Amino acid sequence: MKINGQHYRTIWLAQDGWRVVVIDQTRLPFRFETVALGSAEQAADAIRSMVVRGAPLIGATAAYGVALAMRADASGAALEAALALLGGTRPTAVNLRWALERMRRVLAALPAERRSEAAYAEAAAICDEDVALCRAIGEHGLPLIREIATRKPAGQPVNILTHCNAGWIATVDWGTALAPIYLAHDAGIPVHVWVDETRPRNQGAALTAYELGAHGVPHTVITDNAGGHLMQRGAVDMVIVGTDRTTANGDVANKIGTYLKALAAHDNGVPFYVALPSPTIDWSIRDGLAEIPIEERAAREVTHLSGLAEDGEVRPFRVVAPGSGAANPAFDVTPARLVTGPVTERGVCAASAAGLAHLFPDLANRATA
């Protein structure tokens, strides 16, 4: 996407042709800073610390992390060590496992001397495919917004609520949940986005608001607890969120708080869509609550907030009573029954095993083969 007229992806090769440059998302929205990753260890640290975040971008960064490892040592042992290191960074987003398994499939079969070049090529392919997948999600989600617009009074915007950040910053480009919104805005359909701040890391207030503002999309940041109130008063026409792992039958793991939005949407008859690129589908599981690992992050992410201090510096502030503990589950699971429809790169379907298998027979069959 564009920032100040310049087009960016979220990950690219440095001019030296081998280090991997990423945007440091922990510094946004107040500082636009990049980091050049030079090793698998640095890539793992970037994922673990959320310098890079978002399921598709985590997968892409891990793929390049393997390429960095192969450039240094292309032995079989080094490959397995890199896969284990990167695979242990964050447990919920299945794109990480998907990308690493794909890198293993390509590289394990090659002689060591060909692995580095092949790894960079495969990581680049994963990135290019992600851009295409996300753009296609935008195309398939656009009619959903357009249809609501036809039922609104002339000039009245379609009010869309989103949670966390599933924009271009969470992917290689375009985003997932925000892709249909960008396309609707660019097509001249009046849209307005209610942006959940998304405690504790404030991906909504810091990243989604930053993205939408840069693209000129009207939006309002709200507290996480305001969404149900707005839905009760008819101020939300649809909800669209991202996902970090969706089961074969449509159960959705996404940022903590998503489930509560789905409950409020269900109670108020508001359509609840999940933007779902196929690498985020875990075909091996069907019970999200029982089988999706939920990341527990540090209590400090709850007890402290990072923000712009009066002196213009970005620093953390304590917002919880000293001595109080904090729990920090980073995701929750929304059962398929609360999901109106996954919006995938192949279309919108029912949130069910049949719905997903109908759109992806090639992937569903491979999983059960």
Ligand SMILES: CSC[C@H]1O[C@H](OP(=O)(O)O)[C@H](O)[C@@H]1O
């Ligand atoms: C397009 S994936 C975005 C997805 O990732 C976020 O999690 P995190 O910020 O912890 O990486 C959140 O669940 C978003 O919906």
